[in-house]
Amino acid sequence: MAEIQGGYSIQRRMYAIGIRPGKKIMKVSSQLWRGPVTVKVDNFQVAIGFGMASRIIVELL
Amino acid sequence: MKKILLMGNPNVGKSAIFSRLTGARVVISNYPGTTVEFMQGHIRLRGEEALVIDVPGTYTIKPTNKAEEVAVQMLGRDGDIVINVVDATNLERNLYLTLQLIESGIPMVIALNMWDDTKHCGIEINLEKLKAILDVPVIPTCGLSGEGIKELVESLSKAKPREKKISSAEKRWQEIGKIIGEIQKLHHRHHTFLDSLQDLSIKPSTGIPIAIAVLFLSFQIIRFIGEGLISYLFEPLFKNLWAPLMLKLSSILDPGTFLHQILIGKLIENQIDFGQSFGLLTTGLFVPLAMVLPYIFSFYIVLGLLEDAGYLPRLAVLVDNIMHHLGLHGYAIIPMMLGLGCNVPGALATRLLEGRREKFIAATLMAIAIPCMAQTAMIIGLVGERGGGYVAIIFSTLFLVLVLKGLLLNKLLKGRSPEILIEIPPYRSPQFKAVIKKLWMRIRGFLTVAVSYVLLGILFINILYTLKIIEFSARFFSPILTGIWGLPREAISALIVGFLRKDVAVGMLGPLNLTTKQLIIGSTVLAIYFPCIATFIVLIRELGIKDMVKSALLMILTAIIVGGLMNLIL
Numbered sequence: 001m002a003e004i005q006g007g008y009s010i011q012r013r014m015y016a017i018g019i020r021p022g023k024k025i026m027k028v029s030s031q032l033w034r035g036p037v038t039v040k041v042d043n044f045q046v047a048i049g050f051g052m053a054s055r056i057i058v059e060l061l
Numbered sequence: 062m063k064k065i066l067l068m069g070n071p072n073v074g075k076s077a078i079f080s081r082l083t084g085a086r087v088v089i090s091n092y093p094g095t096t097v098e099f100m101q102g103h104i105r106l107r108g109e110e111a112l113v114i115d116v117p118g119t120y121t122i123k124p125t126n127k128a129e130e131v132a133v134q135m136l137g138r139d140g141d142i143v144i145n146v147v148d149a150t151n152l153e154r155n156l157y158l159t160l161q162l163i164e165s166g167i168p169m170v171i172a173l174n175m176w177d178d179t180k181h182c183g184i185e186i187n188l189e190k191l192k193a194i195l196d197v198p199v200i201p202t203c204g205l206s207g208e209g210i211k212e213l214v215e216s217l218s219k220a221k222p223r224e225k226k227i228s229s230a231e232k233r234w235q236e237i238g239k240i241i242g243e244i245q246k247l248h249h250r251h252h253t254f255l256d257s258l259q260d261l262s263i264k265p266s267t268g269i270p271i272a273i274a275v276l277f278l279s280f281q282i283i284r285f286i287g288e289g290l291i292s293y294l295f296e297p298l299f300k301n302l303w304a305p306l307m308l309k310l311s312s313i314l315d316p317g318t319f320l321h322q323i324l325i326g327k328l329i330e331n332q333i334d335f336g337q338s339f340g341l342l343t344t345g346l347f348v349p350l351a352m353v354l355p356y357i358f359s360f361y362i363v364l365g366l367l368e369d370a371g372y373l374p375r376l377a378v379l380v381d382n383i384m385h386h387l388g389l390h391g392y393a394i395i396p397m398m399l400g401l402g403c404n405v406p407g408a409l410a411t412r413l414l415e416g417r418r419e420k421f422i423a424a425t426l427m428a429i430a431i432p433c434m435a436q437t438a439m440i441i442g443l444v445g446e447r448g449g450g451y452v453a454i455i456f457s458t459l460f461l462v463l464v465l466k467g468l469l470l471n472k473l474l475k476g477r478s479p480e481i482l483i484e485i486p487p488y489r490s491p492q493f494k495a496v497i498k499k500l501w502m503r504i505r506g507f508l509t510v511a512v513s514y515v516l517l518g519i520l521f522i523n524i525l526y527t528l529k530i531i532e533f534s535a536r537f538f539s540p541i542l543t544g545i546w547g548l549p550r551e552a553i554s555a556l557i558v559g560f561l562r563k564d565v566a567v568g569m570l571g572p573l574n575l576t577t578k579q580l581i582i583g584s585t586v587l588a589i590y591f592p593c594i595a596t597f598i599v600l601i602r603e604l605g606i607k608d609m610v611k612s613a614l615l616m617i618l619t620a621i622i623v624g625g626l627m628n629l630i631l
Contacts, residue, residue, distance in 0.1 A: 012121075012123065012230075013125055013482055014482075015230060015234075016120035016121040016123075016125075016157065017120055017154070017482065018120075018151070018153070018154030018157075020234065028260060028263060028264075029260070029263045029264040029265070029268070030265075031265050031378065031379065031381065031382060032265050032382070033382050034382075035265075035378075035381050035382040036381045036391065036480075036481050038263050038378060038485060042151060042153055042154065043150050043151050043182060043184070044151050044154065044484060044485075045259075045263075045484070045485040045487075046483065046484050046485065047263075047374070047377070047378040047391075047481055047482070047483050047484075047485055048480070048481070048482055049381070049390070049479075049480020049481045049482065050480070051480050052480045052482060
């Protein structure tokens with residue numbers, strides 16, 4: 001994962017929950033109509049609202 | 062007295078350890094945000110009594126919602142020692158809070174919880190090295206089985222403050238990266254059955270059918286167990302054993318006396334009618350024990366299983382989209398589901414939501430359109446006698462009200478619903494003992510609180526009748542009762558008791574000889590018009606007086622409109 005765009009508060013929440021630059025991140029599922037995206041990082045899964053998820057910029061591995 | 066705080070990320074098992082340490086009864090579930098309020102218990106530390114406090118989970122010491130705020134306040138105010146509960150299977154993320162706690166200078170020990178899970182997750186942790194690097198006691202534990210708890214208690218005396226500079230987020234993550242590199246090894250592991258189920262239940266193509274199946278099955282099980290207990294156990298017990306006893310008591314007390322009126326109530330054709338007599342020992346016991354308890358029992362079995370398996374957050378993700386139209390996000394499903402059991406824990410769980418707007422919407426929607434299980438059981442019992450379809454009308458109406466009200470509030474209130482950001486816990490197979498323990502805790506709560514409120518309600522209504530207050534208010538409110546809702550004005554007694562207990566209130570519609578239409582309108586209005594006193598008090602605390610007044614006005618207005626419309630349409 002390359003970076004999280006967006007304001008300080010979004011970054012802070014994402015970092016705290018364990019999503020931050022340099023981590024391997026895998027998409028598990030996404031819901032219809034721009035619903036939340038579920039991703040797997042390390043050993044845990046997080047559901048992230050579509051808008052927030054679209055701020056996560058990744059590099060494909 | 063020394064104060065020991067249990068702190069850690071959400072859903073790492075703090076409450077399980079708390080309950081092991083203190084023997085206190087607390088709700089333990091498999092979803093982040095089970096504990097939204099701190100709990101206290103006592104332990105003995107080398108002869109000295111100490112207070113243990115179970116703190117809501119938090120990812121950092123900078124809170125993002127009310128539950129986390131509670132956690133951080135606790136740390137600042139009155140901690141002497143922290144037990145930092147850490148999920149051993151997610152060490153890296155958990156260590157962030159650990160470092161922050163160390164920096165805060167509070168003496169600390171680490172409970173490396175879910176230790177038993179690391180093996181099949183393919184995680185190998187070098188315990189000795191971790192202890193050495195962090196320079197605090199680290200005890201591997203398993204909260205559910207109780208492993209390591211004794212060692213944890215012993216280690217508390219070794220907790221000492223560590224001097225460490227406050228550093229920045231970036232530096233902390235760098236430090237964590239280094240620590241993890243030194244102490245943790247990952248091994249490859251195969252996809253298990255639970256992993257596949259996890260993926261299937263969150264992908265929309267398979268997840269939505271699974272959700273429908275789960276909810277349908279839950280509903281069927283609740284009904285099957287509830288109905289079974291009523292018709293094969295409780296009703297026969299009351300009819301065959303209790304009724305003859307009460308008849309004897311009735312003849313001793315002599316019908317017509319005040320004491321007879323209070324204890325036995327009215328005799329219907331010289332017999333006890335548990336639905337209509339309304340004495341403390343007749344209807345007062347029959348309603349909570351034979352009509353409500355069976356459904357409370359069956360509902361909490363099913364809810365407990367769903368909670369412990371870890372299904373609820375997945376449901377939250379699947380319904381997130383829909384909930385956004387109602388001004389909420391998916392996680393608001395948690396207060397709603399808890400509210401189906403009892404509105405009080407539901408109201409408390411609105412703390413999981415981020416802002417004032419969401420809390421207001423969630424609390425209002427729940428109080429208006431989510432009947433608690435006690436009320437539901439009474440509706441099933443009373444209206445169900447006239448036909449299952451009529452019960453369906455009531456619940457469809459309530460559901461429709463929930464949706465319309467949500468759409469409306471979302472339009473009217475400024476702002477928009479925030480996006481969901483929640484951790485999805487791994488599935489765990491619910492443990493029989495844990496499920497039973499939680500069930501018993503909830504039933505005990507019902508029996509001690511609810512039964513006394515039911516008895517109080519019936520006593521109260523008998524006194525109001527004697528003092529003619531009912532008659533007075535019946536006349537006063539008859540424009541609404543009769544004019545708009547088409548109910549007899551005696552129904553005011555049900556509305557008055559509804560402030561105390563909704564189940565008794567529905568029960569009071571029984572003796573009024575209502576038509577089916579009136580019964581349907583009465584039950585629906587009783588669900589909507591106002592929360593019971595217990596919920597009301599919690600809501601005032603959670604929303605503040607100002608928002609609660611607004612919310613209450615909405616409830617009354619909705620009840621008048623919905624009841625009026627039903628009177629016109631049905």
